[in-house]
Amino acid sequence: MMKISADEAREQAWGRQSQLTKPPGSLGELENIAVELAGIQRTNEPVVRPAGCIIFAANHPVVANCPEVSAFPMEVTSAMVANFEAGGAASSVLCAHHGMPQVVVDVGVSIDVDGVGDLRDGKAMSMELCRQSIAAGEAAVRDMVAHSDGLKLLILGEMGIGNTTVAAALTGAVLGESAARVTGRGTGVADPSYIVKLAAVRQALENVDATSAETMLASVGGREVAAMVGAMIAAAELEIPVLVDGYIVTSAALVAVEMHASVRDVLLFAHQSREQGHQLALKSLSANALLDMNLALGEASGALVAYPMLEQACILHNKMATFEAAGIVKE
Numbered sequence: 077m078m079k080i081s082a083d084e085a086r087e088q089a090w091g092r093q094s095q096l097t098k099p100p101g102s103l104g105e106l107e108n109i110a111v112e113l114a115g116i117q118r119t120n121e122p123v124v125r126p127a128g129c130i131i132f133a134a135n136h137p138v139v140a141n142c143p144e145v146s147a148f149p150m151e152v153t154s155a156m157v158a159n160f161e162a163g164g165a166a167s168s169v170l171c172a173h174h175g176m177p178q179v180v181v182d183v184g185v186s187i188d189v190d191g192v193g194d195l196r197d198g199k200a201m202s203m204e205l206c207r208q209s210i211a212a213g214e215a216a217v218r219d220m221v222a223h224s225d226g227l228k229l230l231i232l233g234e235m236g237i238g239n240t241t242v243a244a245a246l247t248g249a250v251l252g253e254s255a256a257r258v259t260g261r262g263t264g265v266a267d268p269s270y271i272v273k274l275a276a277v278r279q280a281l282e283n284v285d286a287t288s289a290e291t292m293l294a295s296v297g298g299r300e301v302a303a304m305v306g307a308m309i310a311a312a313e314l315e316i317p318v319l320v321d322g323y324i325v326t327s328a329a330l331v332a333v334e335m336h337a338s339v340r341d342v343l344l345f346a347h348q349s350r351e352q353g354h355q356l357a358l359k360s361l362s363a364n365a366l367l368d369m370n371l372a373l374g375e376a377s378g379a380l381v382a383y384p385m386l387e388q389a390c391i392l393h394n395k396m397a398t399f400e401a402a403g404i405v406k407e
């Protein structure tokens with residue numbers, strides 16, 4: 077298919093929307109989605125099939141050192157990886173339903189936690205490990221593209237007990253927000269644990285290396301978040317739209333956009349998570365999330381629920397009749 081410039085594609089797409097048999101603007105957000113996808117894909121025939129879903133999984137030393145930050149133990153991360161592979165996780169069920177491949181990439185589920193520092197002292201990862209994780213994310217996208225018949229949409233998700241603490245620390249660091257404004261309940265921590273979680277995020281924000289987005293990622297991030305940063309950078313280079321899931325994926329988006337502003341152009345935001353910090357992150361990215369369904373699961377579930385809306389936006393854009401073709405006189 078002939079590629080045109082992003083501006084030209086958006087202009088043509090708005091032109092087509094205005095000719096379709098509907099009052100102008102009556103398909104609301106579906107029109108914006110179609111035009112946005114047209115711009116990213118640089119065509120007036122946007123499509124989201126074939127789509128692919130990558131889940132990055134990792135554990136976090138902070139959970140070993142301070143288990144109160146999550147309502148679940150870190151063993152659940154590996155158990156859930158097995159559940160994805162067996163097809164029993166929410167996102168596996170939805171991927172199978174959509175006929176979409178789900179690839180699970182282990183970027184550090186088995187970690188050595190003995191005597192290892194964590195995000196509370198600004199030592200979540202060495203810069204070397206952080207860069208390796210970013211590279212793993214980039215490689216996963218390139219691999220998925222190589223094994224697909226022209227990937228048209230990338231859905232990113234994560235699995236990692238403790239990573240709402242990571243997302244809170246990163247969001248607080250990038251946005252300069254307080255721990256209280258970015259820390260939520262994650263998997264459902266009760267009040268006494270929430271106080272400990274809040275203190276962990278506060279400590280991380282005191283010790284974060286705020287020299288650059290990358291140093292923030294290394295000092296208070298996590299491997300799966302770094303991998304998603306790499307995945308977004310690769311997708312932007314390949315002009316593949318990315319449907320962003322919840323709070324943790326959005327915290328990766330904050331970092332990726334700081335590192336490469338052009339990443340923002342390929343991102344669409346599926347939903348507003350229950351996590352309070354997510355709203356602040358979305359606002360700072362000028363993102364208009366498609367759904368607000370009180371979801372707090374992660375693993376790409378919200379993006380997979382929103383996916384049919386993208387598909388419908390495309391088929392309406394490509395297949396509806398124009399006024400001229402239908403012989404309807406507008407005025």
Ligand SMILES: O=C(O)c1ccc[n+]([C@@H]2O[C@H](COP(=O)([O-])O)[C@@H](O)[C@H]2O)c1
Binds near residue numbers: 146237263323373
């Ligand atoms: O994506 C979200 O907004 C989201 C909100 C709450 C929880 N999660 C998921 O739950 C896990 C992290 O929760 P926690 O309490 O262990 O930090 C991790 O595996 C995420 O996929 C995800």
Ligand SMILES: Cc1cc2nc[nH]c2cc1C
Binds near residue numbers: 375
């Ligand atoms: C059971 C379970 C499933 C998940 N999926 C993503 N994060 C999760 C966290 C838990 C605890």
